[in-house]
Amino acid sequence: MIDVMTPHTPPQVEPPDWHHCASGANSSDPVGCRGVVVASYGRCLSHLDTDEKNTYLSTLSPGDDLDLRATDLSESLLDEVLSEFYDPTLRRKRFGEVDFTETTIEGDANFSQSQFDGEATFYLTRFLGSAKFNDTKFQKYISFEAATFLNGSFFGRAEFMSESYFGNLEFKSTAGFGNAIFRGHTYFFDLSFQEDGYFANATFLGPLEFTGCTAKDVVDFSNAAFHSTPKLGPLIASGPVDFSLATFEAPIEIEVASTEVTFRRTRWKSKATVRLRYAKVDLSEAFFEYPVAVTMKADRFQKDSGNVMREAFHPSLTPSVRLTSVRGVDAAHLVLTDLDLSSCIFSGAFHLDQIRMEGECTYSRTPHGVRRQGLRPTRWTPRRTIAEEHFWRARNHASGISAWRGWTTPGLSVQPSTPSVLSATYRQLRKSLEDGKNEPDAADFYYGEMEMRRHDKSRPHGERTLLWIYWITSGYGLRASRALGWLLLAVIATMVSLVLWGIPNDTKDLASTGRIAGSRLTLTSEKPDPAALKVPYSERVTTERFEKALQVTLNSVIFRSSGQDLTPQGIYIEMFSRLSEPVLLGLSVLAVRGRVKR
Known part of the structure; x- marks a missing residue:
């Protein structure tokens, strides 16, 4: 550290008079110099006059240590200090050991394009403006424990070579770690994201511990790479959590409570367990090399300390997890447990006959009650269906007729599947349930398969007539009352x-x-x-x-x-x-x- 009492001070410079910082003269100063003897220039930087400040700045050079503990810094004053560390050879600011413990930075803190060769400590630092660490390289230990970021923190393309601590801190505004690289052990624990948290394209080469965090808006891990992350979560997010295009190289447990979680085109190269609450989940085109289990967590998540995490979701929401799509997924390694599958798109998935649906998975149902089609009363047989059959019936029949009301209408972006595709989908799902010894539920999918075959106009008329007789006489051998x-x-x-x-x-x-x-x-x-x-x-x-x-x-x-x-x-x-x-x-x-x- 740079200290006024050490030989590091140039001999031709006379030390200034520091009597005004001694104990008694400024004993009421809450953040200024405390104690009988002032320890360093930097820690009293906010109390220097112009000449004293210039004298202190003249002692700084690229690669030096910097101690600004318990100091109030304006944006302009910090910029003057940081400019002394600019290394024209590297074209970036270069620091030795840095300590900003309990420092308050009133304006923007621009550490972008910096290099920290020594340890950097920002414990209890308050960034009242934006904190910019874009394109910064941290060679050794870095800590932002208990720090406060009021107006945005930006670590885009930053590189963390050693241990990194982001714990017990609060991001009042956007936190951006896009394209950052974490090579050492990284800790994100007990964080509060008041706005968006961006980790898009981030790379975690070392172990990552991301636990006990909360967010009020989007948390974006899209295209991130996790090489050695045993557990991610619990994370409580009021907004969406996005893992699209992310890659998980090692076994992992993911625990998230959010209204929307996206795993579109996510790659799991090892086994994984995903526990969710409240979420609408999209697994479109996800890739599994090993078994991946997606399940609904019945109880609230707990921190490592055992404390139950608080959930601030609307009272009308239930913790149930609704899967919306497995389109394009090779389902041979997919296990679904206790999920709501009533709106899930199964068409387009591969090896659906090997998917495992366990626990209390729920499906969409046929419309209830007796309805009228002209003068003829109509009653749909109660059974489990998939969402695609709802879409097909709602799109291909007159919705104004009472008999066809109650079937879910697809969105504008959804193209209903044909009966031939739906019959194949039902057949594969039926086989999956039969292999799991769930014959009663498989019977409903057999009914759906036969219904789609009966309505498939590409099949011979004689076959469809036989199916119609089979349906009208016994409901395809599944309706004993009929x-x-x-x-x-x-x-x-x-x-x-x-x-x-x-x-x-x-x-x-x-x-x-x-x-x-x-x-x-x-x-x-x-x-x-x-x-x-x-x-x-x-x-x-x-x-x-x-x-x-x-x-x-x-x-x-x-x-x-x-x-x-x-x-x-x-x-x-x-x-x-x-x-x-x-x-x-x-x-x-x-x-x-x-x-x-x-």
């Missing part, structure tokens, strides 16, 4: 048809007639003609005929023949019943099995 309803109708129709046209007049097996000629008796037995149904309709509806029709029908349901004599019409009625009713019964059993299968 199949049972049709079975009940078929049983009733069969019984009524048999009573009216299928049961013959007489049910006796044989009819005998006799004739007596002399002493000889002749008997003739004849089987009644089943076709001889000549009973009036008013006499056909009897309890006896209904009982016989019920026996025939119930035997038909289980593929058995009743052995009952029937009219020719009744034979065909029984044949149709033995064909259709067991199928409907089987579909009912299949639908129940699809809902309870484990």
Whole structure:
């Protein structure tokens, strides 16, 4: 350090009279020189007259130490001091060890294009103007602990070669670390960003500890590179947090509570766990080389000390995390846990059949209640759907018709997928759930797959007709109530048809007639003609005929023949019943099995 009592002072310069800085003369000065003996020129710089100041400035040269602790500095005075450290060879200001502990800088502090060869301490420093450290190189330890930045701090393209401490400090305005390079161990802890925090294109080559920080606006890590960051967060941000195009080289845990978190085209080159709260998350075109888990954190985040972090979100918001897109993602390494997937765009992702959806993931639902399409009432079957089906139905059907209301309308920038694409998406998601032994939820995705195949006009008309029959009779083998309803109708129709046209007049097996000629008796037995149904309709509806029709029908349901004599019409009625009713019964059993299968 430069001290007036050391031989560093040029011999031809007489030390000024410092009696006015001694104890007693300025004992009330809160930031000036304290103690019986003044330690250095610099620490009393704000109390020097012009000649004394010039004498002090003449002792400074590039590469010297600078001690301005507990000093009030105006912008002009600081500029005069810093200009003495300009090295024309390097074309930048060069410092040795620097200490600005408890210093107050009233105007802008321009340290841009500087080089700190020694340790630099800005502990409890108050920057009342903007603090500019653009293109600055810190060769050794640097500390900004408990500092205050009132009007912006700028570290663009700065290079930190050793340990860097930014802790327990407050950025009242924009904090910019764009394109900065951190080569040593870097600490960002207990920070408060009152406005934007920019780390775009920053490179963290050494370990980074970014924890216990809060922000009231944007926090931008876009295109940043994290080479050795075991944990990033907790970070509580009222505005968006952007990790677009960022790269994570090592295993990492990310903990963020924010209304919007973007990982668009982010690259994870190792495994990662992302815990979020309140966020709307975009994973479009993200790249995973190892498993990456994205999950909703149910409890509030805690600092390393164990203290729970305060969240200042609107009371109407819930901590649920809503995933909006996995378009362009290779989902083979993606694990989603306890997320809201009701608005997620799955189309365009790869290996969706290998994605893992665990916990209580929620999906969009079909519209509720009975609606009217013309004079015909319509009710959508309750089931889980993906957002793309909502978009397709809302865009391709008349939204003014009551039956089609309730389907989510896509935004102007969203192009609805075609039924062929949606059927493939449903098929892959179904397989993923089936592989995870989640058969009941997979059944809803199978229903969606069949719906899209039925509406796909590129498929043959015959196939679509069969799918329509499959849908109307049993909901693709997934709606037991529908199949049972049709079975009940078929049983009733069969019984009524048999009573009216299928049961013959007489049910006796044989009819005998006799004739007596002399002493000889002749008997003739004849089987009644089943076709001889000549009973009036008013006499056909009897309890006896209904009982016989019920026996025939119930035997038909289980593929058995009743052995009952029937009219020719009744034979065909029984044949149709033995064909259709067991199928409907089987579909009912299949639908129940699809809902309870484990």
